[in-house]
Amino acid sequence: MxxxxxxxxxxxxxxxxxxxxxxxxxxxxxxxxxxxxxxxxxxxxxxxxxxxxxxxxxxxxxxxxxxxxxxxxxxxxxxxxxxxxxxxxxxxxxxxxxxxxxxxxxxxxxxxxxxxxxxxxxxxxxxxxxxxxxxxxxxxxxxxxxxxxxxxxxxxxxxxxxxxxxxxxxxxxxxxxxxxxxxxxxxxxxxxxxxxxxxxxxxxxxxxxxxxxxxxxxxxxxxxxxxxxxxAMGKAIMDPVRDIDGSCVVTAMSRNGTTFGIRVSGTGDRWFTAPVEMPEGLYFPGFTEADANPDMGDSTIVETIGLGGFAMGASPAVAGFVGAGTAADAANYTRTMAEITVGENPEWTIPALDYLGVPTGIDIRLVVETGLAPVINTGIAHREPGVGQVGAGVVRAPMACFEQALVAFAESVGVA
Amino acid sequence: MKKEIDDGLLRDPLCVVNVGLEGFAADLEAQGLTVTQVDWTPPAGGDARLADILSKLGT
Known part of the structure; x- marks a missing residue:
């Protein structure tokens, strides 16, 4: 349309x-x-x-x-x-x-x-x-x-x-x-x-x-x-993108350790939520996946603006830190995220990818159509109170958030 | 109408691109052929309702 x-x-x-x-x-x-x-x-x-x-x-x-x-x-x-x-x-x-x-x-x-x-x-x-x-x-x-x-x-x-x-x-x-x-x-x-x-x-x-x-x-x-x-920069960038009638660009992705929520420009401040997923990653000495809490934090605002997991190709070192594989794997994460975004950012480029701009503007239609959920680099907390960080890894945004958002967005533009 | 077949197609080594069931690619690979499997899934993972919405919204 x-x-x-x-x-x-x-x-x-x-x-x-x-x-x-x-x-x-x-x-x-x-x-x-x-x-x-x-x-x-x-x-x-x-x-x-x-x-x-x-x-x-x-x-x-x-x-x-x-x-x-x-x-x-x-x-x-x-x-x-x-x-x-x-x-x-x-x-x-x-x-x-x-x-x-x-x-x-x-x-x-x-x-x-x-x-x-x-x-x-x-x-x-x-x-x-x-x-x-x-x-x-x-x-x-x-x-x-x-x-x-x-x-x-x-x-x-x-x-x-x-x-x-x-x-x-x-x-x-x-x-x-x-x-x-x-x-x-x-x-x-x-x-x-x-x-x-x-x-x-x-x-x-x-x-x-x-x-x-x-x-x-x-x-x-x-x-x-x-x-x-x-x-804070990500939040400052995305808040003016809220409430654009007819836009299916994601304005926020966020998780509270229990549920993952997204907001979409054309559907205003409504949250579309689903249970958070468990990161796959590397653990500090003495800790394992059994100690880990599921995905958590507002930090996914950086993926929302094309950084973090979306810019993994710029950061082969982080691919090793979060257990995401090789430099080639890091580049593939970025190229894959380009399949679910509206465009790229010409001011934030990745030299190792021939100055490809970071993938920008997550389109919920593309997420649902391709089945490619946004990739997120994250720290991992211990599941018990009072312990702290136990590792770092990669996690995906739950597809159910985008499916719910798609249905609501379709209704908002008169497509039932 | 008879269509001419390029006999070079079967004489030269085959390079196959497979879209769909990976089993087809596996069978050919087992016979020593070079096969590229396309990473493809139906839109919306095959969910008919979501696929219908997507077709109306356009992408």
Whole structure:
């Protein structure tokens, strides 16, 4: 239908015209509407406490202690099961969060502004690897790190970013792709580029040498530091693509550890959900698939904009890390995803694939027709609360989400 | 009407492209032929309702 093709061209046009800039770090409660006491934003589509997986529950109890709403984890769990907390998806609040995706009022959030369309999106600061809250970690070490992010790094980054006037992200990501990043499970290049951009302003604006040294060491020592920035960027790019009448381009993919949800431009903010799948991947020493929790997190926003698994061809190193095979296999993942997308991004190209642009604009018709589900690179959390990350792997979006979306989309354009 | 057959077709080594059941390709490979199996499935995995919707929506 010509109407659909035009609407999808408009959708991808908005994606390509986006101008995401990292402009600030602020306190979440100051910028996110309705994020008050005992409100917890989480990853994925809506979910109740009773349906939450182990790491999600672990993070909920941990963040409740962090915010001072509960004296300890046990009390927090009792409060959660009694309905003391209000749970909402990050995606309903212009936000995203990796894995469990905890966002609460006193946490610092990075702000990405899409200067083409004027919208802003938010994401917390990446905590590093291993036992961290996004993977369900919740002990004293995890909470102390969150306090340091809140009290030291977050405010310092905010002052520094305001001093720079903002760091444009599109060109930075383009360079990262040429350095072997795919912006989901490999962010080594972009994290380094971000440190280069931030360090002078951090040094210029800092009044505390010890805090400055700790901040620089934290960013420099965290290979995934850029992930959360890429996610906020993805949200800022995709929000203006919502609600284009007649467009069947996916505007969000997200999972809460129990269900996987997608949103489609032409069907507005409705979620199409199905049970999450189990990643196939490699495990850290001492862990196996038996320890793994199913797929989780808002980080699939990076695949939604053509990065992550869609850009695997740029990142042979990540193919090894997530157990996806060889460099040739990585290239095939990218070429295959080009079969389910509307176009490619001429500004985000992959040198090793003759400067092929990353596949851009997932078309639900193509997904259902070909049977090729979007491929996602992901971290793997332990299935029990409080343990943390146990590996990394590759997972597919459930086909059932796209089949449901197709039926609803067809109705929206008058095709029963 | 009789159609001429290029006798080179059967004289030269065959290179076969198979679309459909992989068993056809396997049988030929077992006889030493070079076979390329096309990775193909029916639209929407053969779901008639979804295939009908797709045909109306166009791709």
């Amino acid at each position: 010509e109407r659909i093709e035009q609407a999808n061209e408009e959708a991808v046009g908005r994606m390509l015209a986006a101008d995401p800039v990292l402009i600030d770090v602020v306190t979440a409660g100051d910028v996110i509407d309705g994020l008050g006491e005992k409100v917890i934003l989480h990853a994925g589509p809506p979910i109740d406490w009773a349906d939450m997986c182990g790491p999600m529950r672990g993070a909920i109890t941990g963040i409740a202690v962090f915010e001072g709403w509960a004296p300890d984890l046990e009390a927090a769990e009792e409060m959660a099961s009694a309905g003391a907390f209000e749970f909402r998806p990050n995606h309903h609040a212009s936000a995203v969060g990796p894995m469990t995706g905890m966002t609460t009022l006193s946490q610092p959030v990075m702000v990405v502004e899409n200067r083409k369309y004027g919208n802003r999106s938010y994401c917390t600061v990446n905590e590093g690897l291993g036992k961290v809250m996004r993977f369900g970690g919740n002990d004293a070490e995890v909470l102390d790190r969150l306090r340091w992010l809140r009290d030291v790094l977050g405010p310092a980054m905010g002052v520094a970013l305001r001093d720079t006037g903002g760091i444009p992200l599109k060109s930075l990501v383009a360079r990262g792709l040429t350095m072997g990043d795919e912006m989901h499970q490999r962010n080594v290049g972009c994290s380094g580029l971000m440190l280069r951009a931030l360090a002078p302003a951090l040094a210029k604006t800092s009044t505390d040498t010890k805090a400055l040294s700790e901040s620089l060491a934290f960013i420099g020592g965290n290979d995934q530091f850029f992930l959360n920035i890429a996610m």
